[in-house]
Amino acid sequence: MSGVLLTDTEEINIAINSKTASGKTSVGKLIAEKLHYQFIDTGVFYRYLGFKFQSDNFKTNFYKIIDHLNNLKNENHLDEINTTVENFSKEEYFLSGKKAAILAENDKIREAINSILHEITKKKEFVVGFEASTTIRLR
Ligand SMILES: Nc1ncnc2c1ncn2[C@@H]1O[C@H](COP(=O)(O)OP(=O)(O)OP(=O)(O)O)[C@@H](O)[C@H]1O
Ligand SMILES: Nc1ccn([C@H]2C[C@H](O)[C@@H](COP(=O)(O)O)O2)c(=O)n1
Numbered sequence: 001m002s003g004v005l006l007t008d009t010e011e012i013n014i015a016i017n018s019k020t021a022s023g024k025t026s027v028g029k030l031i032a033e034k035l036h037y038q039f040i041d042t043g044v045f046y047r048y049l050g051f052k053f054q055s056d057n058f059k060t061n062f063y064k065i066i067d068h069l070n071n072l073k074n075e076n077h078l079d080e081i082n083t084t085v086e087n088f089s090k091e092e093y094f095l096s097g098k099k100a101a102i103l104a105e106n107d108k109i110r111e112a113i114n115s116i117l118h119e120i121t122k123k124k125e126f127v128v129g130f131e132a133s134t135t136i137r138l139r
Contacts, residue, residue: 011124011125012124012125013121013124013125013126013127013128013138014031014035014037014126014127014128015128015130015135015138016028016127016128016129016130017130017132017135018132019131019132020131020132024041024129024130025039025041025129028041028127028128029127031127032126032127035125035127036125037125037126037127038078038125038126038127039126039127039128039129040078040117040120040121040126040128040129041082041129042113042117042128042129042130042131042134043100043129043131044081044082044085045072045081045113045116045117046100046101046103046104046113047085047088047093047096047097047100048081048084048085048096049065049068049069049099049100049103049109049113050095050096050097050098050099050100050102050103051084051085051088051092051095051096051099052068053065053068053099053103054095054096054099058102058103058106062106062108065103065109066108066109066112069109069112069113069116070112072116073115073116073119073120074119074120075120075123078120104131104134110134114136117136117138118136118138121138126138
């Protein structure tokens with residue numbers, strides 16, 4: 001990893017992009033702590049959604065899911081999402097991941113999640129961990 005020099009006045013976001021289980025969260029949290037930035041693990045959005053809509057038929061409830069996502073475009077929901085996912089049992093974590101992988105294949109859902117991330121990170125000073133295949137450009 002190459003070094004980044006930040007001055008006190010610079011306001012940026014830092015994106016970490018790599019494969020599943022490669023250490024994005026571990027490294028991202030360390031960087032965030034050091035810089036007093038906030039860490040966002042993008043996987044939690046997919047897992048939260050997978051958990052929330054686990055028993056729903058994906059096709060028939062598509063607009064319900066998108067509506068739900070549109071209501072999350074606010075930093076205030078980040079804690080709620082993180083806490084929900086942090087408190088998953090092992091079984092919930094496993095099941096949410098399975099459903100998350102299905103949701104993540106849908107372009108509209110990915111767009112909606114990316115748009116939430118754009119909105120939240122407008123304020124800057126976030127470290128964001130992305131799955132290698134779904135990296136987006138942060139503003
Ligand atoms: N430098 C390291 N050496 C050994 N193990 C590590 C290291 N960094 C992280 N790990 C371990 O690897 C696993 C995956 O790490 P982490 O959750 O940080 O990766 P991730 O890329 O965020 O994963 P995911 O894509 O599933 O969100 C964890 O169990 C973590 O403790
Ligand atoms: N930016 C992202 C983050 C996650 N996903 C998918 C990949 C997994 O199937 C699921 C859960 O992610 P994890 O918590 O294991 O990082 O969500 C994605 O497509 N794009």
